[in-house]
Amino acid sequence: MDINHLVSEIKNYYKEFEYDKLIVDYIFTLQGSYNFIVQYEKDNRYVESLVSNKPIRSVVREMAERYEELKDSEQKFNHVRIEINIDGTFSDKYWWDIGKEHQDLFDYANVFFQWANERMMSMIFDFEKDNNLLPTQYDNDDELEYLSSWDSGVFTFHINDKSELEYKIVLTKDGVERVLEMPLKDYFIKGILKHYHSTNTELSNIWKPWNTMVLKSPHNDIPSDKKDEFVSYILE
Template identity: 30%
Template structure:
């Protein structure tokens, strides 16, 4: 992260706080893999007394650091995901940019836990666009995603009452990439110790929110079918 970006962030903070009585201000955030974050801004009136301050330009500051985060993301030597930026009333500042594997693991775990719901929601929308209708036309579905030799295949069946219908749709690239990334993270990446090996995901869609315990099955197969 270059000095110009840090000076810009410092100037924004100093300008907004010029009517305040303060000694130190701290901007803190942790970036997820996608670059999202929940920034905090703390203001100190002395070395001890602090309060969370509603900085109007907090997301402008966040965008400055996010730009640097994305630029450094692929470089193991300069990458960071945790930011602590301290500005003092005498216009000096210091910054700490660090990489925290535990934050990466937590973010990936949170995302992996909602992946099946995300897939289900996208697929329902896709089926509607493809002319299969909504819950008036089908009440439940069984969607099976199988990964073999780094390729994803899809089988889908929807039911109107008890009458099954095989669905024929082309999965969009973003959905394929999302499922393959989920597979890689849980089988080989950060979450391999928290997931049983799998190469097939089955979603039993009730056409709305999934029950993670009842509606989802991960399994490891050796032969498709």
């Protein structure tokens, strides 16, 4: 990334108001998305820009590439501030905001059940389709249509004493339960273990200890405000 080119593009594009200084902030989440905020400072008064950065977005995004390159190094950052003076001189500062990191971890952990539910529904469909376990019918166009094999499910994930994932999948159709023996994808196992680790370490001051997560799936998306109804965290 060429910081001088980035500064030049920003200075040449943002001309909504007179200013003594342009203040540019990049604020990154742990997943790598970011807010890009530009403010005009004049006589110690601040006005935030309302224009889209789309015309220079390819240059603006170069900072996100730098974030990805450095996120696992000692030079990692999640906040960047660039202050551009009217004469074109500038200063840039990069730092790691621990408070924001903690909030990002909590926000992600708090909706993790939605990701887990969506991934489980997808994996179950693919597995049952590949193993001829789905009921089928032909539609009006004489094309094969796959039907649902379950109405609801209970997914139990347990982290044992060896920090390994044990799990059980129980599906219900028309009131009849069955256990589905299905391997989980590696990325999903890593996701569960990472969720377990972060909530029991970095978030232990606000998240109760647990080693078993029980997810009741309605075979549909779960609204965020229904978490307590569909998800339980238990310490066994």
